[in-house]
Structure formats: C-alpha cells, structure tokens
Amino acid sequence: MLVFFSTRFLFFSIFVPFLISIVLYQLDSFDPVPFPADSLISSASSIPPLINDRFLTGAEFIGVGFLNSPEDIAYHKDSNLIYTGCVDGWVKRVSIHDSVNESVVEDWVNTGGRPLGIAFGLHGEVIVADANKGLLNISDDGKKTELLTDEAEGVGFKLTDAVVVADNGVLYFTDATYKYNIHQFIFDFLEGKPHGRLMSFDPTTRVTRVLVKDLYFANGVSLSPDQTHLVFCETIMRRCSKYYINEERVEVFIQGLPGYPDNIRYDGDGHYWIALISEVTTPWKLAMKYPFLRKLIYIAAKYGVELLFIKNAGVMQVDLNGKPIALYHDHPFSHITSGVKIGNHLYCGNLLHSYITRLDLLKYPAQKKL
Numbered sequence: 001m002l003v004f005f006s007t008r009f010l011f012f013s014i015f016v017p018f019l020i021s022i023v024l025y026q027l028d029s030f031d032p033v034p035f036p037a038d039s040l041i042s043s044a045s046s047i048p049p050l051i052n053d054r055f056l057t058g059a060e061f062i063g064v065g066f067l068n069s070p071e072d073i074a075y076h077k078d079s080n081l082i083y084t085g086c087v088d089g090w091v092k093r094v095s096i097h098d099s100v101n102e103s104v105v106e107d108w109v110n111t112g113g114r115p116l117g118i119a120f121g122l123h124g125e126v127i128v129a130d131a132n133k134g135l136l137n138i139s140d141d142g143k144k145t146e147l148l149t150d151e152a153e154g155v156g157f158k159l160t161d162a163v164v165v166a167d168n169g170v171l172y173f174t175d176a177t178y179k180y181n182i183h184q185f186i187f188d189f190l191e192g193k194p195h196g197r198l199m200s201f202d203p204t205t206r207v208t209r210v211l212v213k214d215l216y217f218a219n220g221v222s223l224s225p226d227q228t229h230l231v232f233c234e235t236i237m238r239r240c241s242k243y244y245i246n247e248e249r250v251e252v253f254i255q256g257l258p259g260y261p262d263n264i265r266y267d268g269d270g271h272y273w274i275a276l277i278s279e280v281t282t283p284w285k286l287a288m289k290y291p292f293l294r295k296l297i298y299i300a301a302k303y304g305v306e307l308l309f310i311k312n313a314g315v316m317q318v319d320l321n322g323k324p325i326a327l328y329h330d331h332p333f334s335h336i337t338s339g340v341k342i343g344n345h346l347y348c349g350n351l352l353h354s355y356i357t358r359l360d361l362l363k364y365p366a367q368k369k370l
C-alpha cells in the first residue's frame with residue numbers, strides 16, 4: 001500500500017512535471033545560442049582597489065513613494081533639479097537640498113511611453129530615450145514633445161535606452177535590442193544574440209546613422225570630455241567599449257566587469273560612473289555557459305517564474321582610460337541603473353524602488369580592502 005502510494009506520488013510530483021517540461025521545451029521555438037567566449041571571462045584587473053560594500057549603511061532616500069522606478073538621472077545645474085524617467089511614463093523633476101526630506105518631486109511631462117535615458121539639449125530642451133517610443137525632444141517649457149527618430153536602416157527601435165548630447169549638438173544613443181520590448185528584455189539576455197545598436201541623430205540633417213550594430217544589449221552611453229569618443233556599455237557582455245567618432249573605430253574600454261553594466265555617466269571631473277545592475281550570480285554564470293539552461297529559464301519566465309537572481313548592485317568609478325578606481329555596492333541592493341555624482345553625493349536610479357538613493361562619498365568613502 002505504502003509502495004503504491006509513493007509510486008503514485010513520485011509519478012505526479014516528478015515524472016509528470018518532467019514530461020510536461022520536456023514537451024514544452026520541444027514545442028518552444030526559442031533558440032538560445034552560445035555566447036562568445038569573451039563574455040565569460042572575469043578579470044581581476046576590473047576590480048577596483050577601493051570598495052565600500054555597505055552602501056545601504058549610509059544611504060539616504062529621496063522622493064520616497066513619488067518616484068516609480070526612476071531609471072536614469074540627469075542633473076540640471078542651473079535649476080538644481082534632477083530629471084528622471086519613471087515607469088508610469090512621467091519625466092519627473094526633483095529638487096536637490098542638503099537634507100533629503102526637503103526634496104520636492106514634480107510631475108513634469110508624461111511621454112506616454114517608458115522614459116529611460118535623459119540628457120539636456122543645447123537649447124534647453126530635454127532629450128529622452130524612451131523605451132517604447134524612440135528618441136524624443138521635449139521643449140524646455142514641457143509643452144511640446146517631438147519624436148526625433150524611431151528607426152534606422154529600415155529596422156525599428158524596440159528598446160531605446162540611453163542618450164548623450166555632444167557639444168556640436170549631435171545626439172548619440174542606444175537601442176538595446178530591436179527584437180524585444182522592455183517587458184521582455186530578459187528574453188534578449190537569454191537568447192544570447194546581439195540585437196543592439198549604437199546610433200547618432202544629427203538635428204541639422206535629421207539623419208539617423210547606425211555607428212555600431214550587433215551589440216549585446218546596448219545600454220548606457222557617455223562622451224569623453226575631449227569629445228573624441230563615446231563610451232558605451234553592453235550589459236550581457238559585462239563590458240564597455242570606446243567608439244572613436246572620427247575614425248569610426250571600436251576599442252575595449254573595460255571588460256570582465258564584476259557586474260552587469262547599465263548607464264554610464266561622466267562627472268566632469270576625470271571619472272566615469274558605471275551602474276552595475278547586479279553582480280554575476282551563480283545561476284547567471286551557469287546560464288551564460290549553457291544555452292539549454294537559458295531555454296529552461298525562458299520557459300519558466302513565460303509561466304511567470306523568475307529564476308534569475310539579481311543582487312549586490314552598485315556603481316563603479318573608473319578613470320578616463322577605463323582603470324577601476326572605486327566600487328560602491330551592497331549585497332541586498334539590486335536593480336541599480338544609474339549613478340550620477342552631484343557635489344559630494346552619488347545619486348542612484350533604479351528599476352525597482354519608489355525613490356532615488358544617494359550616498360555621501362566623503363562620509364562613506366570606498367576604502368582599501370584589507
């Protein structure tokens with residue numbers, strides 16, 4: 001009797017789900033491919049000498065409850081306001097003060113899409129990389145929103161991600177993937193094929209140019225202070241590359257990062273700040289190696305089961321040559337998407353919380369690991 005019971009138990013609890021998964025696996029056309037070998041390397045030279053691994057100990061929270069997944073942060077010096085794009089479509093403005101509880105959050109413009117990257121144009125306009133809409137130009141009074149571009153070389157954007165404005169007015173921006181939208185971005189990670197592009201938009205000619213294609217989730221983009229090159233991040237590859245604008249040449253900036261890079265920002269003072277959305281967790285490591293695992297994770301995700309673990313996010317400071325200086329992170333921290341230095345504070349956007357996080361870098365500095 002007991003034998004019968006446990007056999008039946010085994011049958012229903014293990015054998016049937018196993019059969020169902022095999023059938024689902026076979027039926028699904030999702031076809032992940034191996035990643036290039038250089039996506040798997042970790043490099044000791046990309047670990048900074050200075051580390052603060054207790055970011056949350058000193059962290060302060062801004063606009064709690066009023067900011068819904070504020071992804072990117074752009075600081076407008078003259079007005080002392082932060083502009084940030086939220087998941088509800090609002091570009092919000094946040095006033096900056098010594099004390100965070102004095103910050104006021106204002107709903108500024110709703111794009112009707114999902115504003116991600118934010119930059120300021122030469123004439124006071126606000127340029128938005130909107131995941132759903134493409135590249136937008138919002139007039140300085142917030143009254144007019146114009147679509148600048150949403151396709152290049154006949155391929156439409158699916159996840160316009162980040163933007164930077166050059167001194168000559170040219171906009172440089174990324175479309176993370178032409179295949180998946182923002183709700184499906186994890187599928188792009190799992191498939192392992194390069195659907196991302198780095199592009200430019202020249203407002204005088206209104207021409208959109210593809211500068212680099214076949215990128216693995218093209219994410220943050222920044223400009224070198226001398227305006228000779230861009231630095232852009234490929235999240236899945238855990239690397240950032242330089243693109244020399246005149247020579248049209250790509251070169252590695254930093255690779256084998258200790259996490260998955262999102263936005264990158266230049267601070268006007270010799271350093272870039274690269275947000276790392278998660279460290280490389282063990283499930284991620286295995287999934288990168290084995291395409292069949294990524295297919296299983298994909299099937300689970302389609303049925304609402306989240307198998308990838310995201311943790312230990314932070315922001316890394318690197319110099320102009322891509323040499324790591326410092327890392328600010330914390331184990332329970334996750335989904336950090338941007339880091340912007342304003343005064344002595346590091347302000348961080350994210351894809352999960354209802355606030356912006358900041359850390360006083362003088363009070364809570366990164367230090368040499370003993």
Ligand SMILES: *[C@@H]1O[C@H](CO)[C@@H](O)[C@H](O)[C@H]1NC(C)=O
Nearest residue numbers: 097098099100101102103104
């Ligand atoms: C903000 O916090 C500071 C320090 O905690 C406190 O002195 C001040 O009264 C607070 N201000 C407001 C507007 O709540």
Ligand SMILES: *[C@@H]1O[C@H](CO)[C@@H](O)[C@H](O)[C@H]1NC(C)=O
Nearest residue numbers: 121123125137138139144203
């Ligand atoms: C954005 O639109 C404004 C008018 O609202 C215009 O003056 C400006 O040149 C435009 N910027 C770009 C980059 O197209």
